[in-house]
Amino acid sequence: MKNSTIRVRFAPSPTGPLHIGGVRTALYNYLFARKNGGSFILRIEDTDQNRFVPGAEEYIVEAFNWCGIEFDEGVTKGGEFGPYRQSERKEIYRQYADRLIETGHAYYAFDTAEELNKLRQQFESEKKTFTYDAEQRKHLKNSLTLSKSEVEKILNDDSQYVVRFKMPEDQLIIMEDEIRGRVEVNTGVLDDKILFKSDGMPTYHLANVVDDHLMKISHVIRGEEWLPSLPLHVSLYDAFRWDKPKFAHLPLLLKPDGKGKLSKRDGDRLGFPVFPLQWTDPKSGETSRGYREDGYFPEAFINMLALLGWNPGDEREFFNMEELIEAFSIDKVGKSGSRFDQEKANWFNHHYLVEKSNEELSDLFLLVLKSKNIDPGKKNIAFIMGLVKERVNFVSELWEQSSFFFKAPNEYDPQTVKKRWKTDSFGQMQELISILEPVTDFTSDNTENTVKTWIEQKEYGMGAIMNAFRLLIVGAAKGPHLFDIIEVIGKKETLDRMHKGLEVLGKKEAN
RNA sequence: GCACCGUUCGUCUAGCCAGGUCAGGACGCCAGGUUUUCAUCCUGGUAACACGGGUUCAAAUCCCGUACGGUGUACCA
Numbered sequence: 001m002k003n004s005t006i007r008v009r010f011a012p013s014p015t016g017p018l019h020i021g022g023v024r025t026a027l028y029n030y031l032f033a034r035k036n037g038g039s040f041i042l043r044i045e046d047t048d049q050n051r052f053v054p055g056a057e058e059y060i061v062e063a064f065n066w067c068g069i070e071f072d073e074g075v076t077k078g079g080e081f082g083p084y085r086q087s088e089r090k091e092i093y094r095q096y097a098d099r100l101i102e103t104g105h106a107y108y109a110f111d112t113a114e115e116l117n118k119l120r121q122q123f124e125s126e127k128k129t130f131t132y133d134a135e136q137r138k139h140l141k142n143s144l145t146l147s148k149s150e151v152e153k154i155l156n157d158d159s160q161y162v163v164r165f166k167m168p169e170d171q172l173i174i175m176e177d178e179i180r181g182r183v184e185v186n187t188g189v190l191d192d193k194i195l196f197k198s199d200g201m202p203t204y205h206l207a208n209v210v211d212d213h214l215m216k217i218s219h220v221i222r223g224e225e226w227l228p229s230l231p232l233h234v235s236l237y238d239a240f241r242w243d244k245p246k247f248a249h250l251p252l253l254l255k256p257d258g259k260g261k262l263s264k265r266d267g268d269r270l271g272f273p274v275f276p277l278q279w280t281d282p283k284s285g286e287t288s289r290g291y292r293e294d295g296y297f298p299e300a301f302i303n304m305l306a307l308l309g310w311n312p313g314d315e316r317e318f319f320n321m322e323e324l325i326e327a328f329s330i331d332k333v334g335k336s337g338s339r340f341d342q343e344k345a346n347w348f349n350h351h352y353l354v355e356k357s358n359e360e361l362s363d364l365f366l367l368v369l370k371s372k373n374i375d376p377g378k379k380n381i382a383f384i385m386g387l388v389k390e391r392v393n394f395v396s397e398l399w400e401q402s403s404f405f406f407k408a409p410n411e412y413d414p415q416t417v418k419k420r421w422k423t424d425s426f427g428q429m430q431e432l433i434s435i436l437e438p439v440t441d442f443t444s445d446n447t448e449n450t451v452k453t454w455i456e457q458k459e460y461g462m463g464a465i466m467n468a469f470r471l472l473i474v475g476a477a478k479g480p481h482l483f484d485i486i487e488v489i490g491k492k493e494t495l496d497r498m499h500k501g502l503e504v505l506g507k508k509e510a511n
Numbered sequence: 512g513c514a515c516c517g518u519u520c521g522u523c524u525a526g527c528c529a530g531g532u533c534a535g536g537a538c539g540c541c542a543g544g545u546u547u548u549c550a551u552c553c554u555g556g557u558a559a560c561a562c563g564g565g566u567u568c569a570a571a572u573c574c575c576g577u578a579c580g581g582u583g584u585a586c587c588a
Binding site: 011015048116131181184199203204249251254260337345346420469470474477478480483 | 512552583
């Protein structure tokens with residue numbers, strides 16, 4: 001059942017790949033919408049033509065697809081409030097900018113970018129900051145200072161102009177944030193922001209407010225970087241005499257070490273992805289790694305991300321999307337920024353990998369084998385997966401934990417040789433070969449029985465025998481239950497490896 | 512500089528709004544146990560209320576200040 005009054009949106013600008021902070025913002029919006037039976041809208045904020053990057057919008061859509069975050073309305077879905085790309089809504093914004101001018105809440109400004117830059121520099125040299133505010137606008141070239149006829153002349157001359165918001169003077173703006181509570185700002189410290197650019201496009205502030213109103217957005221859930229412009233947005237709603245949505249400003253994701261927010265560079269430097277999917281910049285050709293390509297499962301990625309800045313209030317840690325929706329609440333979102341922790345992300349991936357069925361894992365592992373040109377033969381891959389999956393965090397690590405199922409060791413770990421290949425080992429292993437040679441039933445249980453009986457009869461040390469045996473079969477002190485391994489590789493391969501091992505390691509002299 | 516936001520173990524966090532618990536959990540790390548090895552797993556341990564003042568019988572919790580951090584201060588979003 002839909003609650004038509006609850007409507008939230010995620011509104012990225014297509015300037016490149018989506019950062020995981022953006023994914024988290026979208027996730028919280030999605031969870032909030034689902035939890036409350038509302039709608040989730042994807043709107044593309046492409047009002048900056050200079051920063052537009054081809055492929056970015058497709059990337060965003062694909063990333064959400066991979067994550068399992070679904071939209072009800074938006075660029076790929078359509079809907080009754082479209083178009084959902086701001087560049088296609090150009091004309092709408094002009095009307096609203098005009099309306100603000102008519103009602104005296106905005107004005108035309110004719111100062112060029114160069115003129116303003118000059119002013120900024122001049123102010124800076126006097127250790128002051130230039131702001132286009134109530135004081136400064138009195139001395140600048142705009143429809144407040146110029147006569148009506150002059151303004152009309154410039155406008156008709158096809159000269160460039162922008163529309164600026166006329167920020168009210170000395171007014172206390174009181175805002176309510178769902179996460180932070182009451183926030184107060186005096187308009188005296190605010191400037192007259194540009195609402196409409198000279199290229200005919202609106203700025204974020206105008207487009208955002210107009211669209212949120214027109215699209216009947218009930219809750220604006222966005223990153224904390226927008227909190228400083230909330231007073232402007234609130235003033236805009238007031239100027240239009242529109243009802244305001246509720247606002248929630250999410251804390252930022254911080255770099256794992258040092259200062260500042262998480263950036264692409266940190267990922268490169270510390271070796272973890274900052275983007276959900278791999279991305280190749282169309283201009284520089286530079287490629288950035290992605291969680292998907294690095295082998296994270298989407299459910300692990302989402303689980304990890306959801307808990308970075310939010311928690312259910314109890315001690316649960318594992319959530320699938322459905323459980324997240326059930327548990328989510330905006331007032332359990334924290335106020336302070338969180339540092340990304342790769343160890344914990346890997347731990348989540350481990351958990352989800354172990355939870356996967358052996359069959360599902362074999363499908364993934366078969367791809368790994370194929371890429372290595374390994375023929376799995378008739379081996380029961382699912383069984384092997386069951387033996388090794390608990391030892392890895394990623395599918396890509398499965399090979400090093402299971403390669404000995406597919407090929408004989410070509411070297412013997414020196415550490416293990418030193419520790420486990422004793423003076424008696426050579427003879428004992430020769431003896432073991434003769435014990436195994438007549439065995440026809442090579443199932444794990446049977447070989448285990450046979451070997452253990454032999455060990456007991458001879459009163460050999462269990463550890464000594466098994467470790468030497470493992471060294472010959474695996475080449476190192478690792479791997480699952482040894483009798484399971486030899487069942488998989490079979491009798492011939494087992495004996496072959498033993499012979500070869502004896503040849504290579506030889507008899508260790510007593511010292 | 513100015514404005515706003517924030518600050519509990521190394522990290523993610525519970526507790527704060529409605530003051531009174533040895534400040535709880537998880538990751539990591541360390542130790543022990545299980546095991547033929549490694550890993551898993553189990554048990555235990557390590558470690559935090561930024562600082563200073565105030566209010567109060569009592570402050571992580573309420574108030575003020577300081578420090579530190581974050582964001583913003585573009586014809587970017």
